[in-house]
Amino acid sequence: MELLQDEQEIKLLCKEFVNLQVQLLERFGEQVSDVNPQWPLLDCPKNGEIIACGEVWTFQRHGTGICFTGKTSGRIIDAHDEVFTHPQKIDSWRFSQYLESLGLQKIKINGDWIDILEDEEVLACYLSTLSPE
Numbered sequence: 001m002e003l004l005q006d007e008q009e010i011k012l013l014c015k016e017f018v019n020l021q022v023q024l025l026e027r028f029g030e031q032v033s034d035v036n037p038q039w040p041l042l043d044c045p046k047n048g049e050i051i052a053c054g055e056v057w058t059f060q061r062h063g064t065g066i067c068f069t070g071k072t073s074g075r076i077i078d079a080h081d082e083v084f085t086h087p088q089k090i091d092s093w094r095f096s097q098y099l100e101s102l103g104l105q106k107i108k109i110n111g112d113w114i115d116i117l118e119d120e121e122v123l124a125c126y127l128s129t130l131s132p133e
Contacts, residue, residue, distance in 0.1 A: 005108035014130060017098045018088050020053060021077045024068045025087040027052035028059065069101075076101035092124035 032044040047060045049071075056071045065080035076097050082089055096116040099107065106113050114122045 002103045003106045003108070003113070005113075007109065010107055010109070011130060013099065013102075014090065014095065014127070017077070017095055018090055020075070021079055021090075021094075022087045024050070024052050024057060024077055025066075025079060025083055028066065028068075029084065074101055090127060092120045092127060095127060096120065096123060 027050050028044075031050045032048075044061060047058065050057050050059060050068075055073060057068045058071060059069075060067050063080070065078060065083055067076065067078040067080075069076050078094055078097050079087070079089075080094065099116045104116060106115055108114075109122065109126045112122075116123060
């Protein structure tokens, strides 16, 4: 079980997550050229691969979102809603999945250890305090 207690590192991981998600969604839009802007996910493949950020990523379309998994790194970016209108969106579910894919299970926020999968409300409150940059 991996633990992370440096809040600066958590903030850096937030930025990394957002940047990676934006790049993946941009690359997805470029590689899947028949995306209809009104219904962006209806006309695209249900699954496949793209190359982005120096890695091959598999993608699986689901509902109103797309889940990307890095074939080498194993990182998971699950852009589950507003994928093209707000590609920089971050929420506790997306971020906890990303942290888990990095092998993290607990992080220390404001002096308290939280389980990233069980303490979603605490993680959501923490994310709401971060200024978007």
